[in-house]
Amino acid sequence: MTEEKRMKIIWTFTLLMIPDVLSSISVRGYSGGGVNITCRYDRKYTDKNKYFCKGQWKITCSDLIRTDKKNKWVDSGRFSLFDDTRAAVFTVTFRDLSEQDSGTYWCAADISWGKDSYTEVNLIVESGE
Template identity: 35%
Template sequence: MDLSFHLFMVSFSVTYAALNGPDVINALVGQSIHVTCTYDKYYSNYRKYWCKGNTQESCAILVQTHSPNKANSDGRITIAADTEAGEFTVTMEHLTQDDEGLYWCGIERLFWDLLSPVALKITEGPKALLSISPSDEEILRQNKYLYYFIWSILRWAFFIILLVWAIFVKLKI
C-alpha cells in the first residue's frame, strides 16, 4: 500500500477524541438549557449536530448546522457554531420530562462521526433535585473518562502499528 493511505489512517486514528461536551446536565421542567460542545478547530468547517439516543448508532439528529456560523432552529432546539472559539452551543427551551435522556454532541465526518455523550436529567421541582443520586453522575463521568483513556492509548498503539507496518512495507519493496 502507498504512503498516503498510511498517513490517512494515522491522522484518522489520532484525531478521534477532538470533541468534548458536559457529562451531565440537571434541569427543571419548563427551564431552558445551553449546552456548549468544544472541538478542535480543525473541524471548523464540518457540520455539527445534536442528537438523542442511548447509543451512538441509534442517535437521531434533532438539529444541525448548515454552515459554520449559522444557527438552525427546530422548534424548541437551536444550534449555533462559533468557529473562532471552536465550539457550538445547543439551546433547548421549555423542557419537559420527555426530554430527559442521553444526547450527543456530534461532528459529521466521512467514515464515522465524532460524538460526545451528554446526559440530561429533568426533575419536577426544587424538592426533586435533592433526590438526584450523585453516584449516577459519577458513574457516567467515570465511564466517559475510562472510554477516552482507553482510546488515547489505543490510538497511539494503532499509530505505532501503522508506522511499523509502513516501514516494513517500504523495506520489502
C-alpha cells in the same frame, strides 16, 4: 515507577486520544425551563456541519437539530444551535423541558470522510415545582 504502572498510564492516555468520543458531560434542567449545552470540538472540524441528537447509542441517535453549509446558527422548534467556529464550540439551547426529556444525547461534528466526532450529553430534567 513500575513497568505495570507505566503501562497503565500509557493505556489511559491512549484511551483519551480515541477520536470517537471527546468527552461526556452532564446537564441538569427543570421542567418548563431550558438549558444551554456547550459542546467542544477539535479545531480541524470548524468547517463541518454540527448536530445534536438523542439516543442511547451514538450511531443510531435521531437528529434534533443540525447546521448546514450556509448557516452556523439554526433554530427549530424547541432547539437552537450556534456554531462558534472561532472558539471551536457549539451551543445547543433546549427549551420547554419536561421530565420525559431526561436521557442520553450526543453533540457531534459531521465528518463525511470518517467517523463523526461525538460528545455524550446526559440530561437530567427535574420537576420545576
